[in-house]
Amino acid sequence: MLANCHMDIDRAMYDITSYDNALKHYEASLTIRKNELGECHSEVGISYSCIGAALCRQGEMYRSLENLHRTIKILEQTLSSNNLELAETYNSLGLTYFTLNNLQQVANYFQKSLNIHLQVLPKDHPAIGFAYNKLSRFLRTINAMSKYY
Known part of the structure; x- marks a missing residue:
């Protein structure tokens, strides 16, 4: 799945502290997942979580919180x-x-x-x-x- 490829690339970028590049791939993965799975799917929530983590590493705390709260909202609806x-x-x-x-x-x-x-x-x-x-x-x-x- 293309979204998973983007997630793998962005994890590699994240690990080498290339947060800008990681963020681009996380956002691409999010777009693909939303198109394929819909807005309310746990994988979409996980994409928001990854975006939140990358934003936090960049010092974008309030944007990070927005994404993490989106994650919570989705995961609370889709997971136990x-x-x-x-x-x-x-x-x-x-x-x-x-x-x-x-x-x-x-x-x-x-x-x-x-x-x-x-x-x-x-x-x-x-x-x-x-x-x-x-x-x-x-x-x-x-x-x-x-x-x-």
Whole structure:
């Protein structure tokens, strides 16, 4: 499928920090997927997520958030509420909000991501450890900041 070829190219571009080129291919993949699958398909949501990640790497936080929220809207309609793709998107939202210093949203999305990991994965799975670690680092940051403000 042509959309998957674009996704493979853009992942390679993304990995070598060529975010402008990656973004072009992600957008091409999105267009193809929307034409082939319709607006409300999980693969379309994943394309929006990839665009959001590339925009975040370019410092385009608000545009990144727009795409990540589109991802959530689509994935919540097309996948089960405990799907790991949804958890990863919640995590990406948390990281983006952290960059914007919107701390309430960070906690909300990190917790949503952790909750899905806890529902789906075995309790000793490394992803659960990473999710707990991310949430605890965030909480330590908040605690340290509160000492100064």
